[in-house]
Amino acid sequence: MISLSPEQNEIVNAPIGQPMRILASAGSGKTRVLTERIRHILKSTKKEGIIALTFTNKAAEEMQYRLENCENIEERVWIATIHSVAQRVLEQYGHTIGLPSELQIYEKDEDRMEVFMQSLREEGIDIDEYLNVDNSREQRNREKNLQRYMNEFSLIKRDLLTEEDIVSSHSENLVLWEMYQDYQNALLNSGGIDYDDILVYAHQILLTHEWIGNVYRAKYKHVCVDEGQDLNRAQYEFIKALCGETIKSVLIVGDPDQMIYGFNGSSIQYLCKQFDNDFSPIKFKLNKNYRSSEAVISAANKLKPQSQVGHEYALKGQLIIKALDDENAEANWIVEEIKNLLHLRMDSDIEGEITLDKMVIIARNRFIFSRIEQALTNNGIIYSIRKGERNQEPESLFGKILDHAIRIKLNSKDWVNGKKLCNLLNLNPPTKWGQDDLLNTWAQQISTIDQNNSDLYSTILRSVNEWDVSNPNIPKFVRDFERKLKELADSLPINEDTSVENPAEELKRSLDELNEFSESWIRFKRKGTGDSLSAFRNAIALGQIAKDVNENGITLSTVHTMKGLEKDIVFLMGMCDGVFPDYRANTQREIEEERNNAFVAITRAKRWLYITYPKKRVMPWGDERLQRPSRFLVEIQE
Numbered sequence: 001m002i003s004l005s006p007e008q009n010e011i012v013n014a015p016i017g018q019p020m021r022i023l024a025s026a027g028s029g030k031t032r033v034l035t036e037r038i039r040h041i042l043k044s045t046k047k048e049g050i051i052a053l054t055f056t057n058k059a060a061e062e063m064q065y066r067l068e069n070c071e072n073i074e075e076r077v078w079i080a081t082i083h084s085v086a087q088r089v090l091e092q093y094g095h096t097i098g099l100p101s102e103l104q105i106y107e108k109d110e111d112r113m114e115v116f117m118q119s120l121r122e123e124g125i126d127i128d129e130y131l132n133v134d135n136s137r138e139q140r141n142r143e144k145n146l147q148r149y150m151n152e153f154s155l156i157k158r159d160l161l162t163e164e165d166i167v168s169s170h171s172e173n174l175v176l177w178e179m180y181q182d183y184q185n186a187l188l189n190s191g192g193i194d195y196d197d198i199l200v201y202a203h204q205i206l207l208t209h210e211w212i213g214n215v216y217r218a219k220y221k222h223v224c225v226d227e228g229q230d231l232n233r234a235q236y237e238f239i240k241a242l243c244g245e246t247i248k249s250v251l252i253v254g255d256p257d258q259m260i261y262g263f264n265g266s267s268i269q270y271l272c273k274q275f276d277n278d279f280s281p282i283k284f285k286l287n288k289n290y291r292s293s294e295a296v297i298s299a300a301n302k303l304k305p306q307s308q309v310g311h312e313y314a315l316k317g318q319l320i321i322k323a324l325d326d327e328n329a330e331a332n333w334i335v336e337e338i339k340n341l342l343h344l345r346m347d348s349d350i351e352g353e354i355t356l357d358k359m360v361i362i363a364r365n366r367f368i369f370s371r372i373e374q375a376l377t378n379n380g381i382i383y384s385i386r387k388g389e390r391n392q393e394p395e396s397l398f399g400k401i402l403d404h405a406i407r408i409k410l411n412s413k414d415w416v417n418g419k420k421l422c423n424l425l426n427l428n429p430p431t432k433w434g435q436d437d438l439l440n441t442w443a444q445q446i447s448t449i450d451q452n453n454s455d456l457y458s459t460i461l462r463s464v465n466e467w468d469v470s471n472p473n474i475p476k477f478v479r480d481f482e483r484k485l486k487e488l489a490d491s492l493p494i495n496e497d498t499s500v501e502n503p504a505e506e507l508k509r510s511l512d513e514l515n516e517f518s519e520s521w522i523r524f525k526r527k528g529t530g531d532s533l534s535a536f537r538n539a540i541a542l543g544q545i546a547k548d549v550n551e552n553g554i555t556l557s558t559v560h561t562m563k564g565l566e567k568d569i570v571f572l573m574g575m576c577d578g579v580f581p582d583y584r585a586n587t588q589r590e591i592e593e594e595r596n597n598a599f600v601a602i603t604r605a606k607r608w609l610y611i612t613y614p615k616k617r618v619m620p621w622g623d624e625r626l627q628r629p630s631r632f633l634v635e636i637q638e
C-alpha cells in the first residue's frame with residue numbers, strides 16, 4: 001500500500017461535513033484521494049451513506065474494486081455514473097411528473113429522428129417546409145437540417161434552456177421552441193425518452209418534489225464527484241438538486257486542463273466558479289505528478305506551463321519523437337519499436353517484464369488506426385481496441401429479433417422497433433400500435449409463412465411475450481434457445497457452399513450473441529440494481545453492463561477512452577496538424593480543448609513516451625498531402 005503525501009492526507013482527513021473542492025493536475029492522485037476519502041468517511045461515521053458520482057461506468061467499476069474490502073460497502077456507498085443515478089430517480093419516481101412506468105430510452109440518433117418524422121407525417125405536416133429545406137428533391141439537405149435540429153434539441157437539454165432563453169438567443173428561428181415541444185411530444189407518444197432527457201426529467205422531479213430528494217438525503221449524507229471539469233449544466237444542476245439544502249458534505253475533484261467534453265456542453269466553470277458560488281467550499285490543490293517520469297512531465301509542462309511538478313523519486317524516463325515518410329512507414333516503425341521493446345524484456349525504468357499489456361497506442365480519433373492495425377496483424381502482435389461505452393448492436397437475425405421483441409414487450413407503442421421487426425420477418429405492421437398482444441399475433445403470422453427458421457422466430461416472440469416483466473426467467477430462455485440453435489446447427493448439411501450466405505456462420509453468431517445476452521443478464525443481476533426487464537434493458541442502453549474489453553495484447557485507444565487510465569509506455573501517433581488538433585477546431589476555445597486532449601494523451605504515460613507523425617498522408621480519393629507536425633508537437637520540441 002503506497003502512503004499518501006501530506007497534501008493528499010490533508011484532504012482525506014479533513015473534517016467531515018463541509019463542502020470541498022480539489023483542483024488537481026494529471027497523475028496527482030485524484031482518484032486515489034477520492035477513494036481514500038470515501039474510506040475515511042465510512043470509518044468515521046457509523047451508518048451514513050455516500051453517493052460517489054463518476055463519469056464513466058468503467059470508472060465506477062474501478063472505484064468499486066478499490067473499495068471492495070470496506071465493510072458494508074454495498075449498503076453504504078452508491079457508486080455510479082451521474083446518468084445511472086438520474087435513471088434510477090426516473091425509474092422510481094417518473095410517474096410523479098406523468099412519465100409512463102416502463103420508459104424506453106431511444107439511444108440511437110436514427111430512431112429518434114424516425115420517431116420525430118413519423119409524428120410530423122401523422123399530423124399531415126409538410127416536412128420540407130417544417131425543416132426549412134429549400135430544395136425538396138435533395139434528400140441530403142433534409143437529413144442535414146434534421147440533424148441540425150436534433151443537435152439544437154440536445155443543446156437545449158444539456159444547457160437546461162427555457163423558452164425565454166431560446167426566444168432571446170434564436171431570433172432568426174422563433175419556432176425552435178415549438179419544434180422542440182413537438183419533438184418531446186413525439187418521443188413521449190412513442191412511450192420513450194432520449195439519452196439527454198434522463199437528466200432533464202430527473203432534475204425536474206427533484207426540483208418539483210422536495211420529498212423525493214429527502215428520501216435520498218435521508219440515506220446519503222455525503223456526495224463525491226469525480227472529473228468535475230467535464231460537467232455540463234444539466235449534470236451540475238442535477239447534482240445540486242440532489243444535494244438540496246441539506247447535504248453540505250460535497251466533495252468535487254477535477255482538473256481544468258483535462259476538460260475534453262466541450263461537444264457535450266461541458267465547461268470548467270461548474271467546477272471552478274459555479275460550485276464556488278453555490279457551496280462556498282474549502283479549496284485544495286494538488287500538482288505533484290506521481291505517475292510520470294521527468295521526460296513526460298517536462299513535455300506536459302510545455303503544453304500547459306507549470307501545470308505540474310514531478311515528485312522526488314520520479315525516474316528520468318524518455319521522450320522519443322519521430323517523423324516518418326508516410327502512414328505506412330509510421331505504422332511499421334511503431335511495430336518495430338514494439339518488437340525491440342519486447343526483445344529488451346527488462347529495463348530499470350519499468351517495473352517487471354516489458355510486455356504488451358504495459359503499452360498503449362493513442363490517437364486523436366479511431367480512423368488513424370487502420371494502418372497500425374494492419375501492421376500489427378501482419379506481425380502477429382495481439383491488440384485490442386478500447387471501445388466507448390455505448391451499446392453494441394446485435395448482428396445476427398436471432399439477436400436482432402430478440403432485441404426488438406424485448407422493446408415491444410416493454411412498450412407496445414414503440415412502432416420504430418416494431419416496424420424494424422416486421423421488416424426483418426416480412427410481417428405486416430399493424431395499423432394501430434399499442435395493443436398488448438402484438439408479439440403473439442406476429443408469432444402466429446410467422447408460423448403461416450413459409451420461410452427458413454420460421455419456427456425458431458415465432459418461438460422467440462412467444463417466449464418473450466410470456467416473460468414476467470418484473471422478473472423474467474432469462475436463464476430458462478437462454479437454455480431453451482441454446483438447445484434449439486445447436487439442433488439447427490446439427491441439421492445443417494455438411495460441405496456448405498460458402499459462396500452464398502453461410503448458415504453455419506449465422507448460427508454461430510446467433511449462439512455468440514445469445515451467450516453475450518446471458519452474460520449481460522448475469523452481470524446485471526450481480527450488480528443488484530433491479531430484477532425487471534425494463535431496468536435490464538435500460539442498463540444495456542446506458543452501457544452499464546457492457547462486457548469488459550479484452551485487454552490482451554497491446555491496447556489501441558482514442559484520447560477519450562484512455563481518460564483516467566495509465567500505461568508504462570505510450571505511443572502517441574498521427575500527431576500532425578489537422579488530425580491533432582482536429583481540423584474542425586477553429587475557435588480559440590476549440591483549439592484550447594484540443595490542447596487539453598493532447599495534455600490528457602501524454603500524461604497517460606508513466607515512463608516512456610513516443611510521439612510520431614507521417615510527413616505525408618494519402619487522402620481517401622488518392623491524393624497525397626504533405627503534413628505539418630502538430631503545433632502541439634512543435635511546442636513540446638521547443
Ligand SMILES: Nc1ncnc2c1ncn2[C@@H]1O[C@H](COP(=O)(O)OP(=O)(O)OP(=O)(O)O)[C@@H](O)[C@H]1O
Binds near residue numbers: 002004024030032564
Ligand atoms: N502518494 C502517492 N505516492 C505514490 N504514488 C502515488 C501517490 N498518489 C498517487 N500515486 C500513483 O500515481 C498514479 C496516478 O494516480 P491517480 O490515477 O489517482 O491520479 P489522477 O489525478 O486521478 O490522474 P489523472 O487525472 O491524470 O487520470 C497512480 O499510479 C497512483 O497509484
